[in-house]
Amino acid sequence: MLIETKGLKKTFKSRGKEVEAVRGVDLAVKEGEIFGLLGPNGAGKTTTMRMLSTLIEPSEGRAVVCGSDLASDPAAVRRDIGYVGQEGGTWGEVTARDELIMQGRLYGASKRASAARAETVLESFQLTEFADRNVKTYSGGQKRRLDIALGVMHEPKLLFLDEPTTGLDPQSRAHMWDEVRALRERGTAVFLTTHYLDEADALCDRIAIIDHGEIVAEGTPLSLKKEVSGDVVAVGVGGGADEAKNLLAAKDFVNEIEAGEADPATGVAVLRLYVEDGSAAMPELLRSLDGAGIAAASIELHRPSLDDVFLKQTGRSLREEA
Amino acid sequence: MKFLRDTWLVYSRAMKLNIKQPVWLIVMLVQPLYFLVFFAPLLNSFDEVPGGAMPGFENGAMETFVPGLIIMMALFGSTFVGFGLIAELRQGVIERMRVTPVSRVALLIGRTLSTVTTTIVQALILIVLASPIGGLTIYWPGVFLMLGIIVLTSFMLGALSYGVALVLKSEDSLAPTLNTLVQPVMLLSGIMLPMAMAPSWLQNVADFNPFYYAVQAARELFAGNLDSDFVWQAAAILGVLAVLLVAWASRKFARAVA
Numbered sequence: 001m002l003i004e005t006k007g008l009k010k011t012f013k014s015r016g017k018e019v020e021a022v023r024g025v026d027l028a029v030k031e032g033e034i035f036g037l038l039g040p041n042g043a044g045k046t047t048t049m050r051m052l053s054t055l056i057e058p059s060e061g062r063a064v065v066c067g068s069d070l071a072s073d074p075a076a077v078r079r080d081i082g083y084v085g086q087e088g089g090t091w092g093e094v095t096a097r098d099e100l101i102m103q104g105r106l107y108g109a110s111k112r113a114s115a116a117r118a119e120t121v122l123e124s125f126q127l128t129e130f131a132d133r134n135v136k137t138y139s140g141g142q143k144r145r146l147d148i149a150l151g152v153m154h155e156p157k158l159l160f161l162d163e164p165t166t167g168l169d170p171q172s173r174a175h176m177w178d179e180v181r182a183l184r185e186r187g188t189a190v191f192l193t194t195h196y197l198d199e200a201d202a203l204c205d206r207i208a209i210i211d212h213g214e215i216v217a218e219g220t221p222l223s224l225k226k227e228v229s230g231d232v233v234a235v236g237v238g239g240g241a242d243e244a245k246n247l248l249a250a251k252d253f254v255n256e257i258e259a260g261e262a263d264p265a266t267g268v269a270v271l272r273l274y275v276e277d278g279s280a281a282m283p284e285l286l287r288s289l290d291g292a293g294i295a296a297a298s299i300e301l302h303r304p305s306l307d308d309v310f311l312k313q314t315g316r317s318l319r320e321e322a
Numbered sequence: 323m324k325f326l327r328d329t330w331l332v333y334s335r336a337m338k339l340n341i342k343q344p345v346w347l348i349v350m351l352v353q354p355l356y357f358l359v360f361f362a363p364l365l366n367s368f369d370e371v372p373g374g375a376m377p378g379f380e381n382g383a384m385e386t387f388v389p390g391l392i393i394m395m396a397l398f399g400s401t402f403v404g405f406g407l408i409a410e411l412r413q414g415v416i417e418r419m420r421v422t423p424v425s426r427v428a429l430l431i432g433r434t435l436s437t438v439t440t441t442i443v444q445a446l447i448l449i450v451l452a453s454p455i456g457g458l459t460i461y462w463p464g465v466f467l468m469l470g471i472i473v474l475t476s477f478m479l480g481a482l483s484y485g486v487a488l489v490l491k492s493e494d495s496l497a498p499t500l501n502t503l504v505q506p507v508m509l510l511s512g513i514m515l516p517m518a519m520a521p522s523w524l525q526n527v528a529d530f531n532p533f534y535y536a537v538q539a540a541r542e543l544f545a546g547n548l549d550s551d552f553v554w555q556a557a558a559i560l561g562v563l564a565v566l567l568v569a570w571a572s573r574k575f576a577r578a579v580a
Contacts, residue, residue, distance in 0.1 A: 055417065
């Protein structure tokens with residue numbers, strides 16, 4: 001395990017009142033995985049990440065990060081982790097190369113070793129071309145790549161990314177996802193926070209959903225969605241809707257079936273089948289309909305989204321929040 | 323060892339940024355040069371009034387005014403360095419460095435030392451320029467000892483400014499706060515006119531101002547009175563304040579939450 005936390009809490013004092021930003025978080029992050037902390041703004045994502053990256057001290061609880069105890073040996077934690085904050089952390093008046101070399105030296109590397117490593121990192125983040133230009137001339141995407149390059153200069157085992165794609169255009173966002181996946185390929189585990197459902201779903205191996213400072217669900221995106229409800233297969237039939245309903249209801253992979261009214265214009269009625277695994281159920285049910293001489297006019301698979309997961313756990317939709 | 327290396331790294335990064343923006347070196351020199359050209363001539367006759375010299379001007383007008391001017395430049399040049407830090411905080415630069423194993427005290431000391439370096443360079447330029455412009459007589463051994471006073475002044479004010487910047491985190495509140503602090507300190511140090519001309523109540527207030535001692539010590543050193551009481555008093559007072567302020571600002575650096 002790269003991260004293991006037990007009852008991690010953070011209480012801030014604000015104008016004499018105590019605010020519980022994080023109320024007892026238990027998390028486990030494995031080697032080489034992309035782990036996402038998903039939640040609305042103000043849920044405690046950033047506070048949790050700042051505690052784990054030694055920027056702020058937890059009020060209560062324990063955490064072991066990269067084999068070192070967070071409270072008793074933060075210096076050891078710092079050596080093994082990289083961190084890229086929301087603001088990034090680059091300065092406009094320096095060049096990427098200078099700042100990368102400095103970053104390497106802050107981690108104890110010699111000037112020469114750091115310069116060689118900077119060359120490699122510039123290459124792998126496609127920054128070589130702009131390496132000797134001041135950072136203020138960079139585009140948003142180039143700047144974001146440099147932010148991450150700075151975070152991995154010392155080849156950390158674990159990289160923290162705080163909202164890595166907030167404010168990026170769709171193309172830069174897709175590139176960023178590729179960069180994060182490439183980090184995983186090279187063996188770096190990534191712990192990221194996000195309030196984007198699609199990002200958590202597409203990019204993360206495992207996610208934890210956080211709300212009001214508490215983890216409300218944890219697992220792979222797929223398993224979380226499966227927990228909420230199975231898949232829904234919607235089949236449109238032109239005739240014999242009742243016959244089809246009876247036929248399919250008898251199948252043991254169908255948990256529930258609902259028949260809609262036939263469309264007066266086309267005569268097509270839609271049957272909604274609740275099944276565990278929609279992609280396995282579809283060929284099976286098409287065969288059954290075929291065997292009974294019923295023609296399917298359309299077929300559609302609905303998988304639950306992470307928003308359904310969030311909705312079930314918190315009673316609110318994440319989309320409304322974000 | 324690690325602390326020295328860390329301090330050196332932070333210092334060299336800050337110096338590189340300073341050198342890339344040499345315009346600031348000039349900008350900070352402009353104000354004292356205005357004073358030298360448009361204000362100093364008013365004082366020129368003060369050392370030759372009937373009966374000797376005006377109180378405080380016994381060592382010569384320019385030789386009294388220029389040391390004060392240098393302390394003023396150190397005062398303003400160092401007090402406002404916190405602005406740059408707030409910009410760095412906003413960009414996440416400080417946060418990024420605080421996640422590295424670099425010493426948090428080095429983050430402060432390295433930056434403060436770069437402020438000190440800039441101030442020393444400015445002071446030397448000003449002294450060299452004051453010689454032809456104002457007809458200043460330079461006593462070099464005194465000047466070099468005076469640089470020690472400048473180092474302490476700049477060091478403590480740089481640390482103070484960084485510490486206050488970390489507490490306030492906004493340029494809008496930093497400017498009035500520092501101004502409120504620096505203006506009376508400057509007026510009560512006898513930079514413009516020596517405190518020897520002041521009524522006794524003002525003189526008494528000035529006795530509690532550390533920079534009064536800095537200015538007096540600078541003048542004595544400039545005049546070659548190396549054994550003046552003001553010299554060790556200024557060194558002791560500024561030294562103690564520098565240690566206290568650096569300790570305080572270092573704590574702020576270790577805990578800074580952007």
